[in-house]
Every structure is written in structure tokens, then in C-alpha cells.
Amino acid sequence: MAYKDKLLILGAGGHGRAAAYVAANMKRWRQIAFLNDSETQDKKDFRIIGRFNEVHHYKDEYDMFVAIGDNEIREKLLLQLEVENASIPVLIHPSALIGENVKLGAGSIVMAGAVIICNSTIGKGVIINTSSSVDHDNMIGDFAHISPGVHMAGEVKIGDDTWICIGATVINRITITDHCIIGAGAVVINNITEKGTYVGVPARKIKS
Numbered sequence: 001m002a003y004k005d006k007l008l009i010l011g012a013g014g015h016g017r018a019a020a021y022v023a024a025n026m027k028r029w030r031q032i033a034f035l036n037d038s039e040t041q042d043k044k045d046f047r048i049i050g051r052f053n054e055v056h057h058y059k060d061e062y063d064m065f066v067a068i069g070d071n072e073i074r075e076k077l078l079l080q081l082e083v084e085n086a087s088i089p090v091l092i093h094p095s096a097l098i099g100e101n102v103k104l105g106a107g108s109i110v111m112a113g114a115v116i117i118c119n120s121t122i123g124k125g126v127i128i129n130t131s132s133s134v135d136h137d138n139m140i141g142d143f144a145h146i147s148p149g150v151h152m153a154g155e156v157k158i159g160d161d162t163w164i165c166i167g168a169t170v171i172n173r174i175t176i177t178d179h180c181i182i183g184a185g186a187v188v189i190n191n192i193t194e195k196g197t198y199v200g201v202p203a204r205k206i207k208s
């Protein structure tokens with residue numbers, strides 16, 4: 001699908017503004033604007049031109065990117081963009097390092113200073129956040145979030161909608177199932193096969 005020269009970001013919160021920063025640094029779009037549903041956003045600094053239910057109105061003119069931190073909301077909105085047949089780019093900050101044979105699904109973002117080594121498959125709508133590292137042969141499911149400063153060793157598999165929180169570490173050959181939360185600073189040394197929240201060193205389940 002050919003890219004357009006304008007980008008519309010769904011979400012003008014913290015992650016939306018971070019995504020706009022990445023997009024501006026890519027220097028591909030001559031205009032970046034936002035859709036947002038919250039009335040509380042300060043509209044002075046950002047070009048908020050409509051609400052989420054106005055995608056249909058803008059999709060022929062703009063590339064569209066969902067920048068919502070919550071995995072489930074991001075999933076819902078990205079699936080709506082797919083139904084609308086919108087043009088959905090991948091955002092990669094120029095300072096990110098992406099190795100050979102790395103595949104990134106539509107609507108994913110790789111933030112400043114992140115590193116993806118090689119032979120890794122990243123699903124759609126995934127956030128690879130600031131200064132995180134994803135080593136060789138990883139598989140990251142759709143709508144996952146790899147937070148700032150996370151380190152994932154080789155041959156790690158992360159399920160759909162799973163959130164690895166800031167500064168966590170996942171050792172090599174670990175599989176973490178769908179819809180999990182791995183707490184800040186946790187170290188995952190065993191496979192996680194049940195949905196839930198896991199924290200600590202080594203990571204242990206605290207919530208289902």
C-alpha cells in the first residue's frame with residue numbers, strides 16, 4: 001500500500017505524543033495530526049482534528065496510526081482501521097537498530113534507542129519502547145508492549161496483548177503466554193503458561 005504524505009495519530013496522550021516524535025524524526029510526512037476522544041487534552045500544542053469515530057472521514061487523505069498505551073484499546077482501534085482498509089504504517093525512530101530478517105506488523109512502533117537483533121517476528125500493533133532490546137529469534141505477538149529498558153534474550157516468545165513492564169528481563173528460550181503483565185524490574189526465568197500478573201526476581205504470579 002502506498003504511503004500518503006499526511007499522518008493521523010489516534011490518541012494524543014503521552015504515547016500519542018511520543019509516536020508523533022518518532023514520526024516527525026522519520027521525515028516521511030509533511031503533516032502530523034491527531035484524533036482524540038478525551039476532552040481533557042490540551043489542544044494548544046497539538047493538531048487534534050477530530051474524534052476516533054471520524055476515521056472514515058480521513059482515511060483516504062491520511063496514513064493512520066493508533067498510539068494508545070492500553071493494549072486492548074489499541075487492538076480495538078487498529079482492528080477498526082483494518083476494517084476501514086486504512087493505510088497503516090510502521091513507525092521506527094531513526095536511532096533504533098533493526099537487524100536482518102526482522103518482520104514488523106502494521107501499526108507497530110519502535111521507539112528511540114531500541115534494538116532488535118535479527119530473525120525476529122513482531123506482530124501488529126506492537127510497542128517496542130525506548131531503549132529496550134529484543135535479541136535474536138524472538139516472536140512477539142500482536143498488541144504486545146515491550147516497555148522502556150526491557151531486555152529480552154534470544155528465542156523468547158511473547159503472547160498477544162502481553163505487557164512487559166519497564167526494566168523487566170526475560171532470559172533466553174522463555175515463552176510467556178497471551179494477556180500477561182510482567183511487572184517492572186521482574187526477571188522471568190520460567191515459562192509462563194497461565195494468564196496473569198507476575199512480579200519479582202524470579203517472577204512469580206500475584207494476580208490471575
Ligand SMILES: CC(C)(COP(=O)(O)OP(=O)(O)OC[C@H]1O[C@@H](n2cnc3c(N)ncnc32)[C@H](O)[C@@H]1OP(=O)(O)O)[C@@H](O)C(=O)NCCC(=O)NCCS
Pocket residue numbers: 129147148164165166181182183184185186197198199200206207
Ligand atoms: C505490575 C503492575 C502493572 C501491577 O500493578 P497492580 O496490578 O495495580 O498491582 P498492585 O499495585 O495492586 O500490587 C500488588 C502487589 O504486588 C506488588 N508489586 C506490584 N508491582 C510490583 C513490581 N513491579 N515488583 C515487585 N512487586 C510489585 C505490590 O507491592 C503489591 O504487594 P503487596 O500486596 O504485598 O502490597 C505494576 O506494579 C507495575 O510494575 N507497573 C509498571 C508500569 C510500567 O512499566 N509503565 C511504563 C509504561 S511505558
